[in-house]
Amino acid sequence: MLKQLSIFAENKKGTMQQITQILFENDVNILGSVNNDSAEYGIVRMVVSDPDKAEQALQAAGYMTRQTDVLGVEVVDQPGNLNSLLKTLLETNIDIDYIYLSFNRESGCPIMVFHVPDVYETEASLKSKGYTVLFTSFCLFSISSILFLHPQTGDPA
Numbered sequence: 428m429l430k431q432l433s434i435f436a437e438n439k440k441g442t443m444q445q446i447t448q449i450l451f452e453n454d455v456n457i458l459g460s461v462n463n464d465s466a467e468y469g470i471v472r473m474v475v476s477d478p479d480k481a482e483q484a485l486q487a488a489g490y491m492t493r494q495t496d497v498l499g500v501e502v503v504d505q506p507g508n509l510n511s512l513l514k515t516l517l518e519t520n521i522d523i524d525y526i527y528l529s530f531n532r533e534s535g536c537p538i539m540v541f542h543v544p545d546v547y548e549t550e551a552s553l554k555s556k557g558y559t560v561l562f563t564s565f566c567l568f569s570i571s572s573i574l575f576l577h578p579q580t581g582d583p584a
Contacts, residue, residue, distance in 0.1 A: 428496045428497065428498055428499075428546050428550060428560070428561075429474050429496070429497050429498065429499045429540065429561060430474070430478040430494050430495070430496065430497075431472055431473065431474055431478075431494065431495050431496070431497040431540070431542070432472070432473050432474075432475055432478045432481050432482055432485075432492055432493075432494055433470055433471070433472050433473075433492060433493045433494075433495060434446060434470065434471040434472075434473070434485055434490050434491070434492050435468060435469075435470055435490065435491040435492070435493075436468065436469055436470075436471055436490060437467065437468055438464050438465065438466065438467055438468055438469045443462075443471070445488075446471060446485065446490070449484050449485055449488050450475065450481055450484070450485075452484070453477075453480055453481065453484040454477075454480075455475050455476055455477050455480055455481040455484070456475060456476040457473055457474075457475055458473075458474045458475060458476060458529050459473065459474045459527055459528060459529030459530075459538070459540050460472060460473040460474070460527065461525065461527035463525075472525075472527070472542075474497065474499070474529060474540055478494055479494075482494060495542065496546045497540050497541060497542050497546070498540070498541045498543065498546055498549055498550055498553070498560055498561075499529065499538045499539070499540050499541075499560065499561035500512060500538065500539050500541065500553060500558050500559065500560055500561070501531055501534075501536050501537070501538050501559045501561065502536065502537055502538075502539060503536055504535065504536055504537050508537075509537075509539060512539060512558070515552075515553070515556050515558070516549070516552075516553075519552045519556075521543060521545075521548070521549050521552060522543060522544055523541055523542070523543055524541075524542040524543060524544065525541075525542050526539055526540065526541050526542075527539075527540050528540070538561065
């Protein structure tokens with residue numbers, strides 16, 4: 428499973444640039460992110476190359492942060508693969524709190540990042556169905572095994 432960094436940030440001009448500047452100054456790479464905002468504040472969720480280092484730097488700059496476990500699942504970039512993955516989760520009665528996208532830098536394949544109520548149950552379920560579940564953010568750079576899905580059935584090929 429992956430570590431996700433959530434950053435509670437004021438919704439104002441320049442905030443994202445300040446966050447990315449702090450990460451840049453600390454040599455932390457953003458591997459995937461999603462922003463959820465409201466009128467005054469928002470939550471920036473990121474998978475980064477070094478979540479502990481990023482969290483320390485952002486907290487030192489006054490940001491409230493939190494690390495949570497998320498799952499990264501690599502799929503081949505072709506029509507229907509995300510649908511097949513979501514269908515598998517639905518059939519195994521697994522809820523998804525939210526989802527966002529990253530990419531394997533080597534293969535170019537999409538990596539779907541999921542937050543689910545029980546990451547261990549979901550990880551075991553997906554692995555039993557033949558999916559490649561990433562275990563560290565390093566894998567976003569160097570994973571080599573790819574799951575191919577049958578185009579008609581959506582089952583692992």
